[in-house]
Amino acid sequence: DAKTTQPTSMDCAEGRAANLPCNHSTISGNEYVYWYRQIHSQGPQYIIHGLKNNETNEMASLIITEDRKSSTLILPHATLRDTAVYYCIVRFISSGSARQLTFGSGTQLTVLP
Amino acid sequence: GAGVSQSPSNKVTEKGKDVELRCDPISGHTALYWYRQSLGQGLEFLIYFQGNSAPDKSGLPSDRFSAERTGGSVSTLTIQRTQQEDSAVYLCASSLGVMPGELFFGEGSRLTVL
Numbered sequence: 636d637a638k639t640t641q642p643t644s645m646d647c648a649e650g651r652a653a654n655l656p657c658n659h660s661t662i663s664g665n666e667y668v669y670w671y672r673q674i675h676s677q678g679p680q681y682i683i684h685g686l687k688n689n690e691t692n693e694m695a696s697l698i699i700t701e702d703r704k705s706s707t708l709i710l711p712h713a714t715l716r717d718t719a720v721y722y723c724i725v726r727f728i729s730s731g732s733a734r735q736l737t738f739g740s741g742t743q744l745t746v747l748p
Numbered sequence: 749g750a751g752v753s754q755s756p757s758n759k760v761t762e763k764g765k766d767v768e769l770r771c772d773p774i775s776g777h778t779a780l781y782w783y784r785q786s787l788g789q790g791l792e793f794l795i796y797f798q799g800n801s802a803p804d805k806s807g808l809p810s811d812r813f814s815a816e817r818t819g820g821s822v823s824t825l826t827i828q829r830t831q832q833e834d835s836a837v838y839l840c841a842s843s844l845g846v847m848p849g850e851l852f853f854g855e856g857s858r859l860t861v862l
Contacts, residue, residue, distance in 0.1 A: 671851075677855060678752075678839050678841070678853030678854055678855050678856055679791065679839070679841075679851075679853045680853070681850030681851060681852070684850070722790075736781075736791075736793075736851060737793065738783075738790045738791035739790060740790055741790065
């Protein structure tokens with residue numbers, strides 16, 4: 636699976652949009668981009684995933700560049716409860732096999748009041 | 749229950765003892781994963797089960813670690829002759845299958861080896 640690079644930490648003001656970047660310059664055509672987060676002392680929580688197109692759900696939006704070498708997770712109105720470590724993961728998927736998610740170090744997002 | 753259930757939530761054991769950690773995945777989920785997370789560290793993959801296929805054991809750190817999944821549902825992770833470096837939170841996750849989708853994680857079992 637392609638390696639991802641994320642900033643170690645970021646701050647965001649409560650109520651503002653949080654934009655979390657991720658570089659995955661070696662991504663291949665069969666690899667999806669996944670985002671998870673882990674709030675302190677809890678198990679990771681799925682946020683969103685995408686292949687080529689931008690995606691949006693009730694939690695966040697995922698913007699993937701046209702060359703797929705980077706992506707941005709957007710939390711439109713960050714709250715204090717969004718403080719967590721955010722993991723960007725690239726995962727190979729095919730109809731015949733799957734690989735485990737490989738978690739890197741992630742970005743510690745701190746939402747400030 | 750609706751989510752992935754793990755037990756025990758906390759386990760304190762003495763070095764050299766064996767421990768068993770249990771995971772009840774979400775009903776109908778064919779894929780099951782075990783990860784561990786040491787204090788302040790990221791998640792480390794241990795083992796993956798998918799349906800009736802042979803499990804992917806590539807992440808197990810030593811032969812003291814083993815896991816089984818009975819009837820395609822409940823899974824047990826066994827650590828024999830525990831060592832202090834085995835102290836970590838052991839996380840289980842399940843998903844509907846191979847194709848793209850989310851993994852649902854349990855709250856983990858915190859293991860402390862004295």
